[in-house]
Each structure stands twice: as structure tokens, then as C-alpha cells.
Amino acid sequence: MATHGTLIDGLNTRLDDLEALYQDLHQHPELSFQEKRTASLLAERLAAAGCEVxxxxxxxxxxxxxxxxxxPGVLLRADMDALPVKEIDRVTYRSRATGTDPDxxxxxxxxxxxxxxxxxxxIGAVEQLAAHRDAWSGSVLAVCQPAEELGAGARAMLDDGFLDRFPPFDVALGQHISSAPSTHLYARPGVFMAAADSLRVTVYGRGGHGAVPQATIDPVVIASSIVLRLQxxxxxxxxxxxxxVVTVASFHAGSKENVIPAEAELKVNVRTxxxxxxxxxxxxxxxxxxxEAAAAGxxxxxxxxxxxxxxxxxxDVAATRTVMAAFTEAFGEGHVHETEPKAGSEDFGCFGEAAGVPSVFWNFGGFDPALYPDDPTRAHLAVVSGQAPSNHSPQFVPTGLRPTLRRAVEAMLTASAVWLAPASR
Known part of the structure; x- marks a missing residue:
């Protein structure tokens, strides 16, 4: 086991640079499988740290x-893609970027x-590891993954021969920011995040004039009945x-108020x-x-x-308990929490499953603790009440950036140290 404390030495002097990197990435987001500028920037940083890229x-x-x-080998993963969301004007480095979605x-x-x-x-974790080679031995795979928001990026990398092209690893480690107080960490053994399925439902009717609905089969009515019945x-x-959870978050049909369309489209999301x-x-x-379609004729x-x-x-149960114990030792019991399963979804686990090795995934908070006046284990209440932004919100920009980045780097290094061997003498 490597030494956690040594790996973190000097991190504070790196934070200005990491903040600048974060702001650059934030200002230049790219949609899934379009992360060309992002990938180029990260490749340069990894190469400068001494990685084979x-x-x-x-x-x-x-x-x-x-x-x-x-x-030992340790896989560290970060996802690269952004979302089709318009950012509100809260920070000077807000995104003004546009992209073309799959439609x-x-x-x-x-x-x-x-x-x-x-x-x-x-990047901060890899640079720290490179700066402290005398404190550990083994290999680190820094994985910058595309298209997490589509649930397709991890599989795409695996389908591209990932396991054969790169050194074996003994554990896969990953993390995700959440709407919670900065410096706090959240994990759980076993099921951590839900499975998710998204579906496109196209309903076909018979279009016509709104003045003679009897001559049509209205797909808007059919689709509306489907939305209600799905609940x-x-x-x-x-x-x-x-x-x-069953959610219909997209409903599209027609283009004019007096023309009954021939079809309607729903997009459905399921969490289990x-x-x-x-x-x-x-x-x-x-x-x-x-x-419902049959009932409407x-x-x-x-x-x-x-x-x-x-x-x-x-x-993985044993690996997660080990990582959480290391977090508690490093950051204190009051900053490490065993959380309930999350209804959000992730494709990170594909790497560990494909390699047959343990996976450990955790959340780190990214916002001013004052936004969460209640127990930090119940941070979701601040989101529900509107006091704090949720993921996928146009307001989701960390309000405690420096402590957030510091803790995220520290967490990745602390978890890595559990597996990496002491330096060879």
C-alpha cells in the first residue's frame, strides 16, 4: 500500500492551475462523441505528466x-462529455458553446x-502521482471516457480493444460530483446507481383537418393516454x-393548431x-x-x-468498505457518508465488469455547505426545496470550486493508495 500523505504533498500549489484547467473545460463543453478539443487538451496534459498517451x-x-x-494496476476514470443545456449567466467563465445533437x-x-x-x-491526481514516483510502484491507467451521458462511451472503449491494448488493472476507481457540501464524500457497497433505459415511442394515427376529427385517428390523444397510463x-x-421511476419527458406532435397530425413521438426514461x-x-x-393504440383504432x-x-x-462490497475506511482515516468520519442507492445512472462499472476486477464509485460534494443547513447525509432535501441546484440544471456550477477540486484530487489519490504498492527499493 502506498502512502496517502506523500501523494498529496504539494497539491495546494497545483490548485491555481487546476482551477484554470477546470474553467477552460467549462467554457468549451462538447457533446457526446464530439469531445475532440477536450480530448486533445487532456492528452497534452497526460503526456506532459509522463504518461504514454x-x-x-x-x-x-x-x-x-x-x-x-x-x-498493481489502478484504473482512474473521468468522463468528458457535456449536455444540451443552456447555462444561466452566473459565472464569468460560463459556457456559450453550441453543438449539434444526435437528432x-x-x-x-x-x-x-x-x-x-x-x-x-x-489530471491533478495523475500529476501528483507523477511528481511522487518515489512513493509508489505499479501502473495507473488514466481513462478519459467519452459519451457517458449516452451510456455508450465505456462500451465503445471496450469494443475498441481496451482490455487488450492497455496494461491490466486490479481495481477500477471513479467519482462524480453531486449536489452536496464540498469536502464531503458519499459511497455505498453494492448497488450504488440505478439501471436506466431510454425509449422512443412513435404512435401512428390518421391525420386530417381539426374541423372533421371523426375522419382522423388522433395520435395526440393516443399518446396522451399513454403518458397517463404509464404512471x-x-x-x-x-x-x-x-x-x-417511469418518466415521459419529451412529447412532440403536429405543427399547427387545426391540423391533426399523423403521428406523435414520446421519449420515455426508466430507472430500476x-x-x-x-x-x-x-x-x-x-x-x-x-x-392504447389498439383501443383508439x-x-x-x-x-x-x-x-x-x-x-x-x-x-464491490469489500473494496468499497476498504476505500471508505481510507477516506475516513484521511478526512474524518464527519466527511464520509454511506449513502442510499442513487436513481441516477452511470456506465463506469463496465470497465471493472469486463476485466473481472472490483469497481468502486463515489460522489463528492461541490457546493457551499451553507446551502445545506440540514444533515449532510440528507443533502437531497436542499435540492428538493430549491436551495441547491441538481445535476443537469443550468445552475449546476460548483460554488466552492477550490475545496471541491482539492477534495476530488485527494479522494482519487487516497483510493489509489489503497492498491498501489510502496516504492520499490
């Missing part, structure tokens, strides 16, 4: 290998999920002891924590969509097509 892994991914003698729509782009903090923290899956079909519940919910969606069966999917994010 490979670009274009899984389209736009970057892998930096920092070798330091014989010893061909030009949209504002923002790091509304904090991936910019993940990247800056990863009964969780309330009437899923057991109260299980958890699921058990494979059997996922199957139950997905089957129910299919049944309801088809039945639709002449063509609706189409249900997948958009993306995320696996369950499951933390």
Missing part, C-alpha cells in the same frame, strides 16, 4: 498509462453534470418494497434497481403502448425503439 479510443476517448515499476438539432451546450470537475481532478406502472404494478423489476416495467410499457402498430441504456452501477 493513446487517443481515439472508442471514437474520442483518451488513455494515459503512467508506469512506475512493478506493482441534428443545434443546441446550447454546458457541463451541467460536472464532468469538467471530474477531468480536472483526474400506473409504478403505483399499481411494482411492489411497494421495490423502486422504479433490480433486473427483474426492469423486465417487469419494460414489459408493462410495451403492453400499455400497444393497447390505430391502423398501424406503434414502434418502441431503444435510445440508450445504462447498466446497474454496483460497487
Amino acid at each position: 493513446t487517443t481515439g479510443v472508442g471514437k474520442t476517448g483518451v488513455v494515459g498509462v503512467l508506469r512506475n515499476g512493478v506493482g 441534428g438539432v443545434v443546441t446550447p451546450v454546458m457541463h451541467a453534470c460536472g464532468h469538467d470537475t471530474h477531468m480536472a481532478a483526474l 400506473t406502472i409504478v403505483s399499481r404494478e411494482v411492489a411497494p418494497t421495490d423502486v422504479a 434497481f433490480k433486473p427483474e423489476v426492469r423486465t417487469q416495467v419494460m414489459d408493462a410499457i410495451t403492453r400499455i403502448v400497444r393497447a 390505430a391502423e398501424r402498430e406503434p414502434v418502441i425503439a431503444p435510445i440508450n441504456d445504462f447498466p446497474l452501477c454496483v460497487n
Whole structure:
């Protein structure tokens, strides 16, 4: 086991540079699988730290290998992509970037999920490890992953021969900023984040004039009935002891008030924590969509097509308890919390699962503790009440940037030290 304290030595002198890197990344966000500038910048930083750098892994991914003698391998991962969100004007370095989404729509782009903090923290951790080669031995794989927001980036890198092209690793470590007090860390053994499925539902009717609705089959009415009926899956079909979420967040149909369209489109998102519940919910969606269309006399069966999917994010029990113990020793019991499973989703676990090694994923807070007057283990209450922003919000910009970056780097180094060997003598 390497020495945690030594790896952190000198970090404070690096924070100005990491803040500048973060602000650069924040001002220049890029959508999934479009992270070309981001990848180039990170590749330069990894190379300058002494890594062997490979670009274009899984389209736009970057892998930096920092070798330091014989010893265990540790994978450290940060995601690179941003979201189609317009940032509100709160900071001088706000994003004004735009991009083209998968549907061909030009949209504002923002790091509304904090991936910019993940990247800056990863670079800081690698630079610290490079500066303290005399404190550890082994190899570090710094993975800059594309397209996490699509649930596709980790699989793309693995499909591009990741396991064969790069050194083996004994553990996969990753982290994500959350709406919680800065300097606080959150993790749990076992299921940490939900599985997620996104679907595109297209309902077909018969279009016509709004003055003669009897001559049409109105897909807006069919789709509206589907939206309402889908809400009964969780309330009437899923057991109260299980958890699921079914959300319809996109509904598009027609273009004029007196023209009944020929079709309507819904986008549906599902969150589940058990494979059997996922199957139950997905089957129910299919049944309801088809039945509502049939009940309305639709002449063509609706189409249900997948958009993306995320696996369950499951933390190895023993490895997570070890990491949490190291966090507690380093930062104090009051700053390390065992949290409940999160309804958000992640594809980070694909790396550990594919390699057959433990995965540990945790959250770090990124906001002024004053926003969370209650117990830090109940930070979600501040989000629900509107006191603090949530991930994917146009307001999601850390308000405690320096302590947030410092703790994120410290956490990654502390977790790495659990596996890396002491320096060879």
C-alpha cells in the first residue's frame, strides 16, 4: 500500500492551475462523441505528466498509462462529455458553446453534470502521482471516457480493444460530483446507481383537418393516454418494497393548431434497481403502448425503439468498505457518508465488469455547505426545496470550486493508495 500523505504533498500549489484547467473545460463543453478539443487538451496534459498517451479510443476517448515499476494496476476514470443545456449567466467563465445533437438539432451546450470537475481532478491526481514516483510502484491507467451521458462511451472503449491494448488493472476507481457540501464524500457497497433505459415511442394515427376529427385517428390523444397510463406502472404494478421511476419527458406532435397530425413521438426514461423489476416495467410499457393504440383504432402498430441504456452501477462490497475506511482515516468520519442507492445512472462499472476486477464509485460534494443547513447525509432535501441546484440544471456550477477540486484530487489519490504498492527499493 502506498502512502496517502506523500501523494498529496504539494497539491495546494497545483490548485491555481487546476482551477484554470477546470474553467477552460467549462467554457468549451462538447457533446457526446464530439469531445475532440477536450480530448486533445487532456492528452497534452497526460503526456506532459509522463504518461504514454493513446487517443481515439472508442471514437474520442483518451488513455494515459503512467508506469512506475512493478506493482498493481489502478484504473482512474473521468468522463468528458457535456449536455444540451443552456447555462444561466452566473459565472464569468460560463459556457456559450453550441453543438449539434444526435437528432441534428443545434443546441446550447454546458457541463451541467460536472464532468469538467471530474477531468480536472483526474489530471491533478495523475500529476501528483507523477511528481511522487518515489512513493509508489505499479501502473495507473488514466481513462478519459467519452459519451457517458449516452451510456455508450465505456462500451465503445471496450469494443475498441481496451482490455487488450492497455496494461491490466486490479481495481477500477471513479467519482462524480453531486449536489452536496464540498469536502464531503458519499459511497455505498453494492448497488450504488440505478439501471436506466431510454425509449422512443412513435404512435401512428390518421391525420386530417381539426374541423372533421371523426375522419382522423388522433395520435395526440393516443399518446396522451399513454403518458397517463404509464404512471400506473409504478403505483399499481411494482411492489411497494421495490423502486422504479417511469418518466415521459419529451412529447412532440403536429405543427399547427387545426391540423391533426399523423403521428406523435414520446421519449420515455426508466430507472430500476433490480433486473427483474426492469423486465417487469419494460414489459408493462410495451403492453400499455400497444393497447392504447389498439383501443383508439390505430391502423398501424406503434414502434418502441431503444435510445440508450445504462447498466446497474454496483460497487464491490469489500473494496468499497476498504476505500471508505481510507477516506475516513484521511478526512474524518464527519466527511464520509454511506449513502442510499442513487436513481441516477452511470456506465463506469463496465470497465471493472469486463476485466473481472472490483469497481468502486463515489460522489463528492461541490457546493457551499451553507446551502445545506440540514444533515449532510440528507443533502437531497436542499435540492428538493430549491436551495441547491441538481445535476443537469443550468445552475449546476460548483460554488466552492477550490475545496471541491482539492477534495476530488485527494479522494482519487487516497483510493489509489489503497492498491498501489510502496516504492520499490
